[in-house]
Amino acid sequence: MKKILMAIGLPFSGKSKLMREYIDKGYEIISRDDLLEKLIESDEFKNRAAEKIKELNIDPKNNSANFLVKNDIAIEMLAAIVRDIVLNSEHNNFFYDGTNIQKKVRASILKLKEDGVQVDGVYLKVPVEEIERRGREIMEKGNRKGEFNEQAYNQLKYIIRMLEEPKLEEGFSSLTVHDFVQENKRELQFH
Secondary structure (H helix, E strand, O other): OOEEEEEEOOOOOOHHHHHHHHHHOOOEEEEHHHHHHHHHHOHHHHHHHHHHHHHOOOOOOOHHHHHHHHHHHHHHHHHHHHHHHHHHOOOOEEEEEOOOOOHHHHHHHHHHHHHOOEEEEEEEEOOHHHHHHHHHHHHHHOOOOOOOOHHHHHHHHHHHHOOOOOOHHHOOOEEEEEEEEEOOOOOEEEO
16 A cells, blocks of 8 residues: 655754655655746646636736635645656655645645545644744754745745644544654754
């Protein structure tokens, strides 16, 4: 049976560290960010978004409405890509690396259960204050891949507001929650 483990957590919650553990266990990694980067540059995505925005008669200057339309299309297209990867791969175990903080994003991947794929979730539950602290620290040190500046930090605050904590009832085969514990100011752990 094929199995996909969906990482769930805000940026800076420790998903990359968790991913490395699953690489060591032989899991194939599916990177949402890598797929999304290619997808939003594709003609298919651009055409579908433009058609939907026109169909809904949305003002091109309405960035919020345009974002919502593009977000929904990206969710649908990403789910199809992930499905193709999982079902057409020789591998059986996959780690889906992404924030997956919105219920509708998770629901799109949970549809893999209809194809006989076991979908498990692992939620890295870190307090918002800790996420913001980590973001500030990374912004000040400038030690993150790409540019993490003041604008990106403000976007992080928007992403935090989008968080919908996962529930087993959404359809996961299993859902593991790693609660954050700060034992002292230097040692950060999950239990």
